[in-house]
Structures are given as C-alpha cells and as structure tokens.
Amino acid sequence: xxxxxxxxxxxxxxxxxxxxxxxxxxxxxxxxxxxxxxxxxxxxxxxxxxxxxxxxxxxxxxxxxxxxxxxxxxxxxxxxxxxxxxxxxxxxxxxxxxxxxxxxxxxxxxxxxxxxxxxxxxxxxxxxxxxxxxxxxxxxxxxxxxxxxxxxxxxxxxxxxxxxxxxxxxxxxxxxxxxxxxxxxxxxxxxxxxxxxxxxxxxxxxxxxxxxxxxxxxxxxxxxxxxx
Numbered sequence: 001x002x003x004x005x006x007x008x009x010x011x012x013x014x015x016x017x018x019x020x021x022x023x024x025x026x027x028x029x030x031x032x033x034x035x036x037x038x039x040x041x042x043x044x045x046x047x048x049x050x051x052x053x054x055x056x057x058x059x060x061x062x063x064x065x066x067x068x069x070x071x072x073x074x075x076x077x078x079x080x081x082x083x084x085x086x087x088x089x090x091x092x093x094x095x096x097x098x099x100x101x102x103x104x105x106x107x108x109x110x111x112x113x114x115x116x117x118x119x120x121x122x123x124x125x126x127x128x129x130x131x132x133x134x135x136x137x138x139x140x141x142x143x144x145x146x147x148x149x150x151x152x153x154x155x156x157x158x159x160x161x162x163x164x165x166x167x168x169x170x171x172x173x174x175x176x177x178x179x180x181x182x183x184x185x186x187x188x189x190x191x192x193x194x195x196x197x198x199x200x201x202x203x204x205x206x207x208x209x210x211x212x213x214x215x216x217x218x219x220x221x222x223x224x225x226x227x228x
Contacts, residue, residue: 006123007070013113014068017080021061024053044090045159052155059083067117070126074118074137078144081118082151084110089152090159 023031032039037053046052063079066072084107092104099105118141122128128135 003123003125006117006120007125009113010070010117010122010126011068013080013110013117014064014066014076017064017083017110018061018068019064021057021059021064021083024057025061046090046155047158056083056086063114067114067122070122070128072133072135073122073126073128074135074141074144077114077118078141078148080114081111081145082148084108084114085148085152086155089156 019029022028023033024037025034027033027036031037034050034053034057037057038049041047041049041052041056059079060083063076063083066076067080068076088104088107088111092102092107095101095103097103097105097108118137121137127133
C-alpha cells in the first residue's frame with residue numbers, strides 16, 4: 001500500500017508540476033510560453049529575463065516529469081523545490097500566507113510534497129526500481145538544497161539593485177530635448193538684413209529709368225534755387 005500511495009502522490013504532484021513548466025516553455029494549457037514568462041521575469045526585475053524564464057520552465061517541467069515517473073530520485077523533487085523556492089521569494093514574499101491574498105500557500109505545499117518524495121524515495125512502482133537505479137539521496141539532497149538557497153539569495157539581491165538602463169534613460173531624454181531645442185532655434189532663426197553699399201542707390205535709379213545724380217546736376221539744382 002505504501003508504494004501505491006507514493007505512486008499516486010508522484011503522479012499527481014509530478015504531472016501538475018510538469019504541466020506548469022510546459023505552460024512557461026511551450027505556451028500550452030493556456031500558458032504564455034517563453035515570451036510571456038520573460039515578461040513576468042522583467043516585472044520582477046530579474047535580469048537577464050529570458051534566461052530566468054527558460055530556467056524556471058525547465059526546472060518545473062523536468063523536475064515534474066522525473067518525479068511523476070519516479071526516475072533519478074531525488075533530482076526531480078530537488079528541481080521542483082528550486083522553482084517553488086524562487087516563486088516564494090520573488091512572487092509571494094511579504095504577503096499574507098493565503099493564496100487568496102497572493103501569498104505563498106501553494107508553493108510551500110509543493111515544497112513540502114517534493115521534500116517528502118526526496119526523503120522517502122519513489123517507491124517500488126517507479127523507473128528507478130525497475131532499472132535498479134539508486135542515487136545517493138543524502139549526497140545529492142544536502143548540496144542541492146544549498147545551491148537552491150544560494151541561487152534564491154542571488155536572485156533576490158540582484159533584482160533589488162537598480163538597472164543601468166533605468167539610470168541612463170533620463171540622460172537620453174535630456175539629450176533628445178536639447179536636440180529638439182536646437183532644431184526649433186534653427187527653424188525660427190531670423191536672417192540678418194543684407195547690407196547695402198553707397199553705390200547701390202545710383203544703380204536703383206538707373207534701373208527705374210532715372211538719371212543718376214552727379215556733381216554737375218547737384219550744382220545746377222543749387223543755381224536754380226539761388227539765382228545770382
């Protein structure tokens with residue numbers, strides 16, 4: 001009965017986790033695929049977002065599949081613990097425990113289930129038992145949990161740091177505004193008035209058919225107005 005109970009637990013838990021990972025990787029079962037998961041990672045400020053998205057989908061899909069068929073235990077449960085630990089720290093931390101409040105109720109239940117299967121083993125109705133595979137659970141479980149803790153800590157610390165792109169954006173906007181102001185100044189620039197020389201009025205008189213003023217004509221005009 002114990003082995004049959006482990007089979008039910010493995011199939012239920014593992015298949016759901018694998019399906020959850022397939023949503024992230026392949027966009028099936030109403031999932032967003034890599035692009036949708038990448039957007040979620042960006043919203044949590046996890047960079048590079050695409051690599052984190054692929055890693056999240058792989059740990060859930062591969063870990064769930066290995067757990068469901070009972071192969072290479074405890075690697076399958078460890079992978080699911082990694083995914084659920086990251087979800088707890090990044091998506092649900094700081095909220096009330098209950099799922100209705102956005103808390104980590106379901107990830108914690110998944111972690112407990114995966115840890116139980118890692119400690120007890122997959123049972124006799126499993127691929128490991130059929131093929132005679134028996135991995136050293138203690139030698140894999142303790143280092144595996146340590147790596148998970150370090151990875152989660154790194155993700156939390158790095159995502160809380162300001163991103164360089166966000167800091168450069170105001171400077172880029174200032175540069176665009178300065179360029180726009182220069183273009184506007186050039187558009188409304190008033191050209192300088194052309195300078196004229198002393199000879200130009202004489203040329204204008206000739207163009208309209210009038211005789212240009214000469215010294216003789218000026219003297220003759222003075223004599224007419226002031227007869228001797």
